[in-house]
Amino acid sequence: MPRVVAIEILEDRTATSRCDEGFLQLKRYRAQNRRADGSASVPYSIDVIDRPTFDAVAVCIYARSEKGIEVLTRAQLRPAAIFRRNKLPALAEREYLLFEELVAGVLEPGERGEEAIRRRAVAEVHEEAGCTVAPEQLEKLGAPFFMIPGIASEKIHLLSVEVPRLAAGGGRESFDAPEEGDGSPLEEGATLRWRELRGAIAACEQGEIEDAKTEVAFRRLAARLG
Numbered sequence: 001m002p003r004v005v006a007i008e009i010l011e012d013r014t015a016t017s018r019c020d021e022g023f024l025q026l027k028r029y030r031a032q033n034r035r036a037d038g039s040a041s042v043p044y045s046i047d048v049i050d051r052p053t054f055d056a057v058a059v060c061i062y063a064r065s066e067k068g069i070e071v072l073t074r075a076q077l078r079p080a081a082i083f084r085r086n087k088l089p090a091l092a093e094r095e096y097l098l099f100e101e102l103v104a105g106v107l108e109p110g111e112r113g114e115e116a117i118r119r120r121a122v123a124e125v126h127e128e129a130g131c132t133v134a135p136e137q138l139e140k141l142g143a144p145f146f147m148i149p150g151i152a153s154e155k156i157h158l159l160s161v162e163v164p165r166l167a168a169g170g171g172r173e174s175f176d177a178p179e180e181g182d183g184s185p186l187e188e189g190a191t192l193r194w195r196e197l198r199g200a201i202a203a204c205e206q207g208e209i210e211d212a213k214t215e216v217a218f219r220r221l222a223a224r225l226g
Contacts, residue, residue: 004189058104101211
């Protein structure tokens with residue numbers, strides 16, 4: 001399949017769309033703070049972004065090799081990063097197309113509890129990395145956390161799983177991602193890459209990898225494995 005070179009906007013429907021009809025739902029509230037003495041703040045507006053479910057999983061896949069500990073990342077289309085170039089960011093920055101991060105996915109409606117989180121992680125590892133793992137192989141990588149709690153309700157559950165180095169890529173350092181995802185065009189052209197763990201953390205510090213959950217996972221894994 002030819003590689004993806006751009007995302008083209010065919011129509012901007014923002015002005016004619018409701019805030020509750022897309023994958024992301026914008027909740028808009030008018031609120032005020034209540035105080036212990038019975039007084040209240042002035043009324044103010046709050047915007048909150050929800051997904052259909054409020055939780056997601058991110059999985060740090062790692063392997064042991066002659067290089068030491070290696071971690072697997074996935075680079076894929078991320079429109080919000082791509083379209084920053086049209087918004088005059090504060091500093092000059094590179095143009096984005098494929099954005100490097102962990103294998104991750106949103107829980108489906110009705111998926112609740114620890115076992116559901118593990119099953120969702122197993123499914124994402126298979127679909128996005130082509131690796132088959134069992135739920136009991138997954139380890140929690142610290143407590144879940146919010147990314148942007150001021151506006152987004154989503155909480156991310158970090159897990160890690162060790163796989164044989166040949167399980168993904170067959171020895172190659174970088175390679176095309178499997179085509180077993182959800183069929184979304186945003187999964188087209190995704191690639192996978194093995195990085196040595198210390199080098200991956202350095203790539204986060206230097207801005208080569210710019211995803212916060214990915215850096216958190218790498219640092220937590222490094223602390224756990226010593």
